[in-house]
Amino acid sequence: MSEALAVDPHAHGAVVDEYEPSLTPGNSGKLGMWAFLAADAMTFGAAIAAYGALRYNNINWPNPAHYLGITTTAVMTFILICSSVTMVEALTGIQNGNQSKFRIFMFGTILGGVAFLTMQAFEWHHLLVERGMSIHRDLFDATFFILTGFHGCHVFGGVVYNTVLWVRGLMGKIPQGKAGLVEIAGLYWHFVDLVWILIFTFVYLI
Amino acid sequence: MAAQAAMESNSAHAEHSGPSYIAVFIYLSVLTGVELLVYAMNFPSDLKIGLLVALALAKAVLVAMYFMHLATEHKGLWVIAATPLVLVAFCYLMLRPDLSKRAWAHVSHTTPRAAQPASAAPQS
Numbered sequence: 001m002s003e004a005l006a007v008d009p010h011a012h013g014a015v016v017d018e019y020e021p022s023l024t025p026g027n028s029g030k031l032g033m034w035a036f037l038a039a040d041a042m043t044f045g046a047a048i049a050a051y052g053a054l055r056y057n058n059i060n061w062p063n064p065a066h067y068l069g070i071t072t073t074a075v076m077t078f079i080l081i082c083s084s085v086t087m088v089e090a091l092t093g094i095q096n097g098n099q100s101k102f103r104i105f106m107f108g109t110i111l112g113g114v115a116f117l118t119m120q121a122f123e124w125h126h127l128l129v130e131r132g133m134s135i136h137r138d139l140f141d142a143t144f145f146i147l148t149g150f151h152g153c154h155v156f157g158g159v160v161y162n163t164v165l166w167v168r169g170l171m172g173k174i175p176q177g178k179a180g181l182v183e184i185a186g187l188y189w190h191f192v193d194l195v196w197i198l199i200f201t202f203v204y205l206i
Numbered sequence: 207m208a209a210q211a212a213m214e215s216n217s218a219h220a221e222h223s224g225p226s227y228i229a230v231f232i233y234l235s236v237l238t239g240v241e242l243l244v245y246a247m248n249f250p251s252d253l254k255i256g257l258l259v260a261l262a263l264a265k266a267v268l269v270a271m272y273f274m275h276l277a278t279e280h281k282g283l284w285v286i287a288a289t290p291l292v293l294v295a296f297c298y299l300m301l302r303p304d305l306s307k308r309a310w311a312h313v314s315h316t317t318p319r320a321a322q323p324a325s326a327a328p329q330s
Contacts, residue, residue, distance in 0.1 A: 023282040031283075038286050045294030053301035074242055078235065085231045088273050092227075183275075190273040194266050201262035205245045206255055 027180040033187045040154075044195050047150065048202055051143045062140050067131060068204050069123060076119050077200050080155075083112025084193045087162075087186050097176040099169065106166045106182075109189065113159040120152050147199055154192050161185055230272045237265050 024030040055061050086108035093101030124145075127133040133141045165185055168174050174181060241261045244254060271277040276287060 023280045023286075034283055034286050038290050041290035042293055045290050046297050049294050049298035050301060052298055053305045056302050056305070070242070070245065074238065077238060081231065081234050081238070084269065084273050085227055088227050187274055190269055193273075194269045197265045197269065198262055201241065201258050205241060205258050 027183065029180060029184045030187065033184045037187060037191045040191065041195075044150070044198075047147055048198060051147060052202065054139055054143065058139075060138075064140075064204055064206075067127065067133065067140075068144075069126070070204055072119060072123060073200060073204050076116050077196065079112050079115050079119075080193045080196050083109045083116070084190050086112060087189045091179065091182050091186050094169075094174060094176060094179040094182045099172075102174070102182070103166065103169050106162060106169060110159055110162050110166060113155055113162065113189075117152060117155055117159065120148065120155075124148075144203060147203055151192070151195055151199055154195070158185075158189050158192050161188065227272070230268055233268055234265055237261050237268075 022028065022031065024034070086105045090102050090105035090109060093099075093105060127144075133144070135142050135145045162185060165174065165182060241258060244257045244261065247254075249257070270287060276283060
């Protein structure tokens with residue numbers, strides 16, 4: 001990392017660092033995204049921690065397997081992992097100047113996100129209408145819908161974000177030099193995947 | 207093992223080459239499969255929970271390190287990434303004794319959910 005050095009006129013010729021090296025040289029937006037993700041992780045973390053604290057030693061807590069479909073959710077998890085792979089391959093494409101690869105894999109990422117949301121919508125419909133679950137009913141239902149709903153909103157936001165980037169890519173407005181924009185979007189998308197990995201385990205499997 | 211060696215051999219500063227993302231995907235898929243196996247087996251509760259949490263954390267670390275490129279980023283970013291974990295652990299440890307002990311201490315283990323008296327409702 002390069003550092004700009006200056007002479008402090010008040011320090012009798014001592015050399016002073018003018019700039020502090022960046023944690024993300026060349027891409028300030030990446031640091032901003034990391035800071036946002038840290039804040040978002042605290043939000044999700046607090047929600048999951050509260051869920052765990054409410055559930056611990058609670059004999060009234062129903063067995064999730066009696067209500068929630070593990071097979072469907074496992075497929076959803078796999079789809080989201082696949083979409084993370086397509087996202088990182090899209091980034092590799094744009095970093096190497098391969099516009100075609102970027103467009104194809106970014107579209108695949110968007111498809112993965114849409115598939116996840118569709119399956120989650122079907123799951124919610126099944127639980128709300130056929131199983132009679134409701135956010136008002138009890139803590140199990142409330143924590144389930146709040147955690148998965150909050151995460152689903154993040155997935156929706158990520159799909160919109162990726163779609164905007166994809167469309168801009170189609171218009172030729174994301175050259176190789178702007179690969180940092182895709183990297184920043186990738187950080188958000190991988191974070192969404194990471195949170196789902198944790199929600200799948202704590203809410204569905206445990 | 208070969209895939210992991212391939213990942214580790216790549217330079218941290220190489221912009222056009224990186225870890226084998228397919229290898230990471232395979233690891234994630236395998237770990238997901240193991241999670242489902244552990245879920246399906248009749249392990250004791252504590253062992254099952256411990257294994258599932260460990261597997262989930264392993265997957266989360268893989269995603270953070272290789273998909274989010276934390277492994278090749280400045281180590282200062284690790285502080286940003288790790289801070290929420292510390293706060294979440296603190297939040298859970300502070301909430302658990304209060305919520306679990308106060309709310310459920312008077313509920314009988316033999317009383318069905320529907321038949322519990324109003325006095326067993328969680329205290330605010």
